[in-house]
Amino acid sequence: MTSDSSQTKPTGDLEFHGYKRNYYRTFITYLFYVITFGLLRLIFCYCPTWRLYATHSKCNLKIAERLLIVDLYQGLYKSYFVKDIKRVFLGSEDKTIPVYLEDGSVKNVQELRVVWCKKLCYVWDEDNNTFLKLVGLDKNFRCSDFYNFNGFSREEQMLRLACYGYNVIDVPVYTVLELFCIEVLTPFYFFQLFSIVVWFCDHYYHYSTAIILMSVFGIITSIIQTRKNQLSLRRTVHSADKVTVNRGWGFEETSSRDLVPGDVIEISKNGCVMQCDAVLISGTLPVPKTPISKTQNVFNIKEDSFHTLFCGTKVIQTRKQDEKVLAIVLRTGFLTSKGELVRSILYPTPTDFKFDQDSYKVIGILTVIAVIGATYTVVSKSTRSIDLSYIIIKALDLITTVIPPALPYAITVGKLHALRRLKKQDIFCINSRVINVSGTVDCMCFDKTGTLTEDGLDLRVVVPVNDKRFVKPIKDAQDLPDDSVLLHGMASCQSLTSINGELVGDPLDVKMFNATNWCLKDSDNLRAVYNGCKVIKVLRQFPFTSNLQRMSVVVKSSLDFEIFCKGSPEMISSLSLPETVPDTLPSTLCFYTRKGYRVIALGYKRLENLQDLDKLERDVVERDFCFIGLLVLENRIKKATPGLIRCLKDANIKTIMITGDNIETALSVAKECGIISLDEVVATVGVDHAYLSNSLNEFTNITQADEELVQINPPKYLYAMTGTSWTAIKQKFPKRLDEFVRHGVVFARMSGKQKRELIEELKKQGYYTGMCGDGANDCGALKASHVGISLSGEDASAASSFTSKIPDFVENFVKMESNEDLGVPKEIQDCAK
Numbered sequence: 001m002t003s004d005s006s007q008t009k010p011t012g013d014l015e016f017h018g019y020k021r022n023y024y025r026t027f028i029t030y031l032f033y034v035i036t037f038g039l040l041r042l043i044f045c046y047c048p049t050w051r052l053y054a055t056h057s058k059c060n061l062k063i064a065e066r067l068l069i070v071d072l073y074q075g076l077y078k079s080y081f082v083k084d085i086k087r088v089f090l091g092s093e094d095k096t097i098p099v100y101l102e103d104g105s106v107k108n109v110q111e112l113r114v115v116w117c118k119k120l121c122y123v124w125d126e127d128n129n130t131f132l133k134l135v136g137l138d139k140n141f142r143c144s145d146f147y148n149f150n151g152f153s154r155e156e157q158m159l160r161l162a163c164y165g166y167n168v169i170d171v172p173v174y175t176v177l178e179l180f181c182i183e184v185l186t187p188f189y190f191f192q193l194f195s196i197v198v199w200f201c202d203h204y205y206h207y208s209t210a211i212i213l214m215s216v217f218g219i220i221t222s223i224i225q226t227r228k229n230q231l232s233l234r235r236t237v238h239s240a241d242k243v244t245v246n247r248g249w250g251f252e253e254t255s256s257r258d259l260v261p262g263d264v265i266e267i268s269k270n271g272c273v274m275q276c277d278a279v280l281i282s283g284t285l286p287v288p289k290t291p292i293s294k295t296q297n298v299f300n301i302k303e304d305s306f307h308t309l310f311c312g313t314k315v316i317q318t319r320k321q322d323e324k325v326l327a328i329v330l331r332t333g334f335l336t337s338k339g340e341l342v343r344s345i346l347y348p349t350p351t352d353f354k355f356d357q358d359s360y361k362v363i364g365i366l367t368v369i370a371v372i373g374a375t376y377t378v379v380s381k382s383t384r385s386i387d388l389s390y391i392i393i394k395a396l397d398l399i400t401t402v403i404p405p406a407l408p409y410a411i412t413v414g415k416l417h418a419l420r421r422l423k424k425q426d427i428f429c430i431n432s433r434v435i436n437v438s439g440t441v442d443c444m445c446f447d448k449t450g451t452l453t454e455d456g457l458d459l460r461v462v463v464p465v466n467d468k469r470f471v472k473p474i475k476d477a478q479d480l481p482d483d484s485v486l487l488h489g490m491a492s493c494q495s496l497t498s499i500n501g502e503l504v505g506d507p508l509d510v511k512m513f514n515a516t517n518w519c520l521k522d523s524d525n526l527r528a529v530y531n532g533c534k535v536i537k538v539l540r541q542f543p544f545t546s547n548l549q550r551m552s553v554v555v556k557s558s559l560d561f562e563i564f565c566k567g568s569p570e571m572i573s574s575l576s577l578p579e580t581v582p583d584t585l586p587s588t589l590c591f592y593t594r595k596g597y598r599v600i601a602l603g604y605k606r607l608e609n610l611q612d613l614d615k616l617e618r619d620v621v622e623r624d625f626c627f628i629g630l631l632v633l634e635n636r637i638k639k640a641t642p643g644l645i646r647c648l649k650d651a652n653i654k655t656i657m658i659t660g661d662n663i664e665t666a667l668s669v670a671k672e673c674g675i676i677s678l679d680e681v682v683a684t685v686g687v688d689h690a691y692l693s694n695s696l697n698e699f700t701n702i703t704q705a706d707e708e709l710v711q712i713n714p715p716k717y718l719y720a721m722t723g724t725s726w727t728a729i730k731q732k733f734p735k736r737l738d739e740f741v742r743h744g745v746v747f748a749r750m751s752g753k754q755k756r757e758l759i760e761e762l763k764k765q766g767y768y769t770g771m772c773g774d775g776a777n778d779c780g781a782l783k784a785s786h787v788g789i790s791l792s793g794e795d796a797s798a799a800s801s802f803t804s805k806i807p808d809f810v811e812n813f814v815k816m817e818s819n820e821d822l823g824v825p826k827e828i829q830d831c832a833k
């Protein structure tokens with residue numbers, strides 16, 4: 001809270017300023033409307049903030065009637081919204097309704113002061129003297145409390161609806177007339193009208209007619225395109241269905257529009273499309289999704305995604321036909337994950353603020369030149385006693401020539417043309433403003449697996465461990481003895497699902513499981529893997545997450561309970577008993593990773609007794625393993641990758657690899673695809689306590705060097721580092737971060753958060769960044785970059801400006817960008833120059 005009580009700065013990037021009507025100012029303003037024949041009112045349409053200043057005066061937020069909301073994007077870009085404050089009545093004297101706020105607090109209220117901005121509702125919080133975002137049940141909510149919801153009666157549900165609004169993601173679609181007004185009533189078209197009048201007066205008919213035709217064509221194309229986009233977005237997004245909701249006395253079928261946070265819904269046994277975000281409280285789904293544990297403390301939507309069903313998810317079927325699958329509605333409408341995605345389309349991140357600023361500067365400079373030119377024309381011509389009307393026309397003519405009236409038209413048509421060309425290549429763009437900056441990208445970052453390399457993997461060898469030693473690698477996993485724990489781990493430690501007899505899941509899991517030649521039974525009440533002589537029942541799964549770099553399963557074979565864990569070798573060795581990890585692990589790992597192989601390790605332990613399966617905590621289960629072996633997988637680079645990297649390098653665009661994989665694998669792939677050229681030497685930077693160390697790659701380990709001694713000459717060396725070093729450098733050597741970022745080429749074992757931090761650091765250094773990725777761990781980086789390119793139709797696409805599922809997408813994209821500036825025809829580019 002600032003000292004100025006008319007203003008608050010809640011969390012996020014919004015700033016609120018309070019205003020109330022000033023009748024004296026309003027009277028004068030209306031007078032000016034009349035005097036200017038409505039021109040002032042028209043100007044106020046473009047600048048609603050001016051209208052607010054002219055008719056209202058600043059006041060304390062407590063008594064404000066209207067708000068000026070300033071949206072500060074990273075402190076770099078400001079957008080302004082003028083919104084009315086509304087009152088919502090929620091209860092009677094004896095009844096209050098709880099509302100959940102973004103700071104995690106809950107207010108029991110009868111009446112609310114609210115303001116809606118960018119499809120979200122902000123609630124006046126008397127205690128903090130600020131407006132806070134209204135949220136669902138996803139902030140600071142205790143998991144055990146989910147089990148206290150017993151369904152709302154109709155009346156309670158209606159009161160909640162008054163506050164949260166209907167559960168719809170409503171995309172506005174303007175009528176043709178509205179679009180025409182929005183398009184035409186802009187300062188640019190007024191300037192163009194003015195120019196045309198001047199040119200006609202100057203008998204400049206042909207050019208004027210050409211400009212009129214171009215403008216009409218531009219307006220029509222723009223209206224058609226905008227309406228088409230709005231309709232198609234509404235069609236894609238808009239969805240409503242019947243849902244079964246607990247109304248206290250029992251379950252009834254109702255429209256999904258009426259859902260509110262806290263409603264108890266039943267997931268249909270035959271599947272459905274989720275119309276809200278909800279957390280499971282009973283029953284399981286094959287995906288896998290399991291009920292949230294009552295013993296867990298606070299709900300966290302990111303960490304508890306395995307208990308959460310997100311809006312838009314298609315549930316094909318529930319696992320057991322005889323059990324009720326119940327879920328509590330967490331978020332509705334624009335608060336859901338899908339709503340968030342639609343909001344990012346409706347209100348895209350202003351990535352081109354520099355472009356905008358520069359355009360205003362250019363127009364400003366041109367205006368000054370035009371005014372000087374016009375003044376000179378008036379002065380020089382009037383001394384030669386030329387007719388006054390002729391002088392005025394010539395002076396105005398000069399203004400219209402200096403500022404090219406066809407410039408914005410050229411940019412608009414160029415953008416539309418670019419969008420069409422991208423669509424032809426199956427590349428979807430959710431933020432056309434990004435097209436302007438795409439051509440200025442000077443640093444392109446790539447995720448490795450699935451982006452630079454193929455999605456599919458080939459299992460090369462398995463290396464079992466026996467008595468703390470690696471034994472001879474085995475090419476065919478079926479040659480492992482039937483009682484081999486490594487074989488059992490490969491068969492059971494996966495999260496595959498069988499849908500219509502086909503294995504669905506992580507490609508790594510598919511390859512690993514298929515290599516064993518075991519079978520999977522994934523039915524209502526049994527999940528098991530088996531071969532001719534053995535059956536292993538899978539009792540519980542701890543799914544794979546990128547941050548943990550591992551997944552594990554609790555299984556039962558014959559009488560024993562066992563746990564298998566698979567993940568990155570670094571992670572599995574750190575969770576294993578030291579006396580079981582081969583001493584030669586580092587050199588063996590190096591041997592394979594330097595060849596570019598993806599290496600996965602497996603750990604195993606037997607549980608003496610297992611009391612309550614559901615209460616098992618992941619941290620407790622996943623430790624003290626026996627290290628049982630390695631899987632070596634080949635992950636070939638895509639055919640298009642080397643050419644693409646060469647193309648980027650030729651265009652002087654810096655290329656960087658940011659991956660979650662091992663650093664040696666990453667370096668090998670970076671060399672193979674050309675991110676590191678043959679003549680470049682890479683220094684691997686590490687942090688050892690208070691020292692910065694670097695090893696000049698190929699086996700030269702200069703460690704424990706004092707920070708001052710490590711003078712790596714930038715033109716000679718490039719840098720590679722892991723996520724651990726990245727964080728340590730940020731904390732201990734922040735002054736050297738710039739240098740490492742500028743000359744870094746490979747960043748390995750990076751978590752999603754670290755990927756995002758790197759992009760932000762690159763942006764701070766003035767790079768126009770592009771990020772291309774496909775996984776959930778790339779979302780932050782995709783969102784943070786100027787140009788995000790997602791190769792997945794799932795999580796990542798929500799965060800990216802461009803999405804494609806075709807493998808050679810980036811190649812096509814880069815081709816278009818370099819050849820024709822994203823499809824803007826040459827004539828138009830010339831015109832825009």
Ligand SMILES: Nc1ncnc2c1ncn2[C@@H]1O[C@H](COP(=O)(O)OP(=O)(O)OP(=O)(O)O)[C@@H](O)[C@H]1O
Pocket residue numbers: 447448449450506508509544546547549550551566567568569599600658659660661662775777
């Ligand atoms: N299905 C899986 N089961 C267990 N461990 C896995 C699985 N998939 C990946 N891993 C391990 O976790 C590590 C981190 O995975 P993550 O998805 O973050 O990155 P990545 O796939 O290796 O690389 P990139 O970021 O380039 O896509 C991997 O390097 C691998 O060792």
